[in-house]
Amino acid sequence: MAQLSESVTLDREGDVAVITIDNPPVNALSWHVRQGLADGFAQAVEGGASAIVLICAGRTFIAGADISEFGQKPQGPSLHDTQLAMENAPVPVIAAIHGTALGGGLEVALCAHYRVALDSSKFGLPEVNLGLLPGAGGTQRLPRLVGVPKALDMMTSGRHIGAAEALGDGLIDEMVEGDHDALRNAALAFAARAVANNMPLAKVRDRDEKVAEARGNEQLFADFRATIARKTRGFLAPEYNVRCVEAAANLPFDEGLQVEAELFRELVTGSQSAAQRYYFFAERAANKIPDVPKDTPLVDIQRVGVLGAGTMGGGIAMNFANIGIPVTIVERDLESLDRGLGVVRKNYERSRSTTAEQVEQRMSLLTGSTDKADFADCDLVIEAVFEDMELKKSVFAELDQICKPGAIMASNTSFLDIDEIASATSRPESVIGMHFFSPANVMKLLEVIRGEQTSASVIATAMALGKQIKKVAVLSRVCPGFIGNRILAQRRFEADRLILEGATPEQVDRVLYDFGLPMGPFAMMDLAGLDIGWKAETSKGSTVRDILCESGRRGQKNGRGYYTYDPETRAATPDPEVVAMIREFAISKGYEQREVTDQEVLERCLYPMINEGAKILDEGVAIRGSDVDVVWVNGYGWPVYRGGPMFWADSVGLPEVVAKIREYGERLDGDHWELSPLMEKLATEGGQLHQFSN
Known part of the structure; x- marks a missing residue:
């Protein structure tokens, strides 16, 4: 066996050369992998090999590019040169695939003459999730194997397909059952047949029949763009991927490669991909807790209890049933319990990804009760009751008497003080906040709130559970509203004030919608219901919301709120009557009416959020600036192509943001305009919020 580089070896099985990549953990295409491959193909041919098998050690085939090399000085041969050595080899090259062949890994496999894969393998071009397109020929080769419609779907969604689907689509030539040894043996056998049967050196680049089907068909591409328009709003990469596939259909291969290279260059040097690549690492960093070591022992969670079967409680329970953990759900009465479990069943039945068998299996894991004593055998109990401190404390005092020693007691509070809640128990070290976002079975974010006395084991368990139930968990310390809602409150305050000064809700x-957020604050309030927390008997007409509710407006639920809503489509229409009501109210409160520019709206809604985020970092509530961004991308729909509020502030320029905050602070009242000392310091010293870490 010859060691070609630190991660690539060359071996022989009779006349067949076997090139093996071993670059843990995912065999990324680092420079030494590319160097080893280029040398390996050259030496195999020079050594008289009749065929070449490319295989990977470890748990996966090549899972993509080495992202850490982006923006660095190039080393070793380019990926393009390595692919050419493979594609132009004078003997058959067989790629043996297990685990995942993703991104650059699949692009390498597409340069083999044939592909053999384990039945458990996955394939995909997920570059779109990093604001990119496959830049090593993938946009031109994939459509030639699987056809234009399938290539469009895979490249603009980044989704992975399984081996059976890949075989049916023509992406692979043979599917193998068994383990890694079975794959190696099958690939060697395939190589022997290729030689014995004089099989052609089938270059994907030369295939034309599947792209010819879409040649000149502008309507196909127009229709596809329409189907993804809503989901990909604001993103550049999906559209650029579509353009590349159009080039594959309509241009010769080499000209299509030029289109791919030009569009890739534009994306990789642009702001969107920089933001998305930053976010990729930010989400992974959120799991790292400096004072909670990796080897911290975890609480073994075999059964979960949920107090409350309403919207939040039912959604929380679904997360655990989805991964096979039994859940005890307790409600105050049988009617509420049955109603809540009925909603859970309907949620499962409406899900396209859940089979009828899975619905029954997951529902069988949910045990309903009206007695909190049934939490006695639970390892984790999460309360999801009304946001009232005295109620929460009374609940935790009860749980303290019921829960077994070592059980975790968690609150789903979105705002309240975890330390005060924990004070109602004899074991504050076992109390933690687990703030799910609504709908809890859909939203990805989980804010984990550590109290002053919460143990490292409880923190580590909550964070690990978040990952287990497919949430993105971010740790926060105690403060009103924690990370997400504390920042949101600043935007809400300024939005309310802007409509009093002359801006309209629309x-x-x-x-904010044009900026990339899923909806603005007034549409959001209409969706939630204007009357949440509002009572007619105590309303004093002191806010715009009061006067809207007093006039019978409840939001989407009755078709009238800040907007009017079509009863069939729920489409919103600005309501001149509401604008008049707001203006009359504002004048009565002494607000001078004026024209407000869009730029002022953007700055006054977003800059206080940035300022509050900096204060959160300065106080040590969040561990790092990137954690704030992860909260806002996953919990509030901040566009990932802008990286998050901290990253976006840095891209605007902290000195500019600081100057504007000072300017607004001189004419507007409110604590949210008091400049964060941390942001002022970073702006002066050339630091960045998204890189700040406590």
Whole structure:
């Protein structure tokens, strides 16, 4: 066996050369992998091999590019040169695939003459998730194997397909059952047949029949763009991927490669991909807790209890049933319990990804009760009751008497003080906040709130559970509203004030929607219901919301809120009557009416959020600036192509943001305009919020 580089070896099985990549953990295409491959193909041919098998050690085939090399000085041969050595080899090259062949890994496999894969393998071009397109020929080769419609779907969604689907689509030539040894043997046998039967050196680049089907068919591409328009709003990469596939259909291969290279260059040097690549690492960093070592023992969670079968409680329970953990759900009465479990069943039945068998299996894991004593055998109990401190404390005092020693007691509170809640128990070290976002079975974010006395084991368990139930968990310390809602409150305050000064709800919502957020604050309030927390008997008409509720407006639920809503489509229409009501109310409160620019709307809604994020970092509530961004991308729909509020502030320029905050602070009242000392310091010293770490 010859060691070609630190990660690539060359071996022989009779006349067949076997090139093996061993670059843990995912065999990324680092420079030494590319060097080893280029040398390996050359030496195999020079050594008289009749065929070449490319295989990977470890748990996967090549899972993609080495992202850490992006923006670094190039070393070793380019990926393009390595692919040419493979594609132009004068003997058959067989790629043996297990685990995942993703991104650059699949692009390498597409340069083999044949592909053999384990039945458990996955294939995909997920570059779109990093704001990119496959830049090593993938946009031109994939459509030639699987056809244009399938290539469009895979490249703009980044989704993976399994081996059976890949075989049916023509992406692979043979599927193998068994383990890694079975794959190696099958690939060697395939190589022997290729030689014995004089099989052609089938270059994907030369295939034309599947792309010819879409040649000149502009409507196919127009229709596809329409189907993804809503989901990909604001993103550049999906559209650039579509353009590349159009080139594959309509241009010769080499000209299509040029289109791919030009569009890739534009994306990789652009702001969107920089933001998305940053976010990729930010999400992974959120799991790292400096004072909680990796080897911290975890609480073994075999059964979970959920107090409350309402919207939140039912959604929380679904997360655990989805991964096979039994859940005890307790409600105050049988009617509420049955209603809640009925909603859970309907949620499962409406899910396209859940089979009828899975619905029954997951529902069988949910045990309903009206007695909190049934939490006695639970390892984790999560309360999801009304946001009232005295109620929460009374609940935790009861749980303290019921839960077994070592059990974790968690609150789903979105705002309240975890330390005060924990004070109602004799074991504050076992109390933690687990703030799920609504709907809890869908939203990815889980804010984990550590109290002053929460143990390292409880923190580590909550964070690990978040990952287990497919959430993105971010740790916060105690403060009103924690990370997400504390920042949101600043935007809400300024949005409310802007409509008193002359902006309309539609203008504020449009500006934030155009920025990339899923909806503005007034559309969001209509969706949630204007009357949440509002009572007619105590309303004093002191806010815009009061006067809207007093006039019978409840939001989407009755078709009238800040907007009017079509009863069939729920489409929102700005309501001149609401604008008039707001203006009359504002004048009565002494607000001078004026024209407000879109830029002012954007700055006054977003800059206080940035300022509050900096204060959160300065106080040590969040561990790092990137954690704030992860919260806002996953919990509030901040566009990932802008990286998060901390990253976006740095891209605007902290000195500019600081100057604007000072300017607004001189004419507007409110604590949220008091400049964060941390942001002022970073702006002066050339630091960045998204890189700040406590």
